[in-house]
Amino acid sequence: MSYLTITPNINQNIYNMKSPLFFILFLVFIIHTASAADDVVYDVRGNKVLNNVPYHIGPVVWAKGGGIKLTDKKNNNKICPFNVVQDPAEVNIGGKFSFTQVAKENYLKTSRILGIDSGSAKSGCDVSTFWKIDDAEAKAPKNLITTGGLFDTAASCFQIVQYPKPTSPKIHSYMLQHCPYFCGAGPHTCFNVSVVVDNGVRYLASSGTPFEFVFKKIK
Numbered sequence: 001m002s003y004l005t006i007t008p009n010i011n012q013n014i015y016n017m018k019s020p021l022f023f024i025l026f027l028v029f030i031i032h033t034a035s036a037a038d039d040v041v042y043d044v045r046g047n048k049v050l051n052n053v054p055y056h057i058g059p060v061v062w063a064k065g066g067g068i069k070l071t072d073k074k075n076n077n078k079i080c081p082f083n084v085v086q087d088p089a090e091v092n093i094g095g096k097f098s099f100t101q102v103a104k105e106n107y108l109k110t111s112r113i114l115g116i117d118s119g120s121a122k123s124g125c126d127v128s129t130f131w132k133i134d135d136a137e138a139k140a141p142k143n144l145i146t147t148g149g150l151f152d153t154a155a156s157c158f159q160i161v162q163y164p165k166p167t168s169p170k171i172h173s174y175m176l177q178h179c180p181y182f183c184g185a186g187p188h189t190c191f192n193v194s195v196v197v198d199n200g201v202r203y204l205a206s207s208g209t210p211f212e213f214v215f216k217k218i219k
């Protein structure tokens with residue numbers, strides 16, 4: 001008699017254990033599907049950003065300075081390799097940069113390892129045109145972004161991350177992180193790319209408040 005009452009209880013228990021599990025798996029599936037659709041990177045007009053194609057990048061509100069560009073001067077002296085800076089004039093759209101994912105895909109996605117290419121070399125000191133940070137944990141100038149990096153190496157390893165509190169909910173804005181460890185070596189962390197002001201010049205570097213930026217298609 002007791003045997004008969006235990007049997008349905010066991011079945012009941014199995015059923016109770018299974019259904020939350022299936023529900024969680026179902027939720028994971030839904031969340032995964034939603035995030036897979038969401039991780040594509042969009043330009044300021046809402047179009048998908050192409051992998052390995054030049055774009056302008058700059059602040060959401062262009063009045064807070066212009067686009068990102070290279071400079072071959074610091075305090076009026078020639079520098080080599082070049083620094084990556086924000087143009088002081090809001091009318092200037094800046095340089096052209098290709099974000100090149102290590103995994104070959106048509107469109108850029110957030111949280112993918114990538115290199116940032118400044119295009120063809122303009123001088124002998126700019127032979128390698130990928131952005132790099134020599135020492136993300138150091139102070140300026142060692143933590144400033146320069147050219148001279150090699151694709152898919154620790155110093156040139158970046159990822160795009162959705163900006164946590166966007167200036168405008170209607171505009172897709174992002175921040176960059178430098179993640180040397182993802183490409184092979186270095187501290188087990190990612191560094192937010194920020195703007196460091198030195199002598200009035202706005203340099204991109206690996207410390208401080210993350211720099212919020214947008215992609216602009218080249219006309």
Ligand SMILES: *[C@@H]1O[C@H](CO)[C@@H](O)[C@H](O)[C@H]1NC(C)=O
Nearest residue numbers: 164175190191192208209210
């Ligand atoms: C990077 O930026 C995010 C968003 O502002 C912030 O939550 C996080 O603490 C920053 N990380 C570091 C290491 O500063």
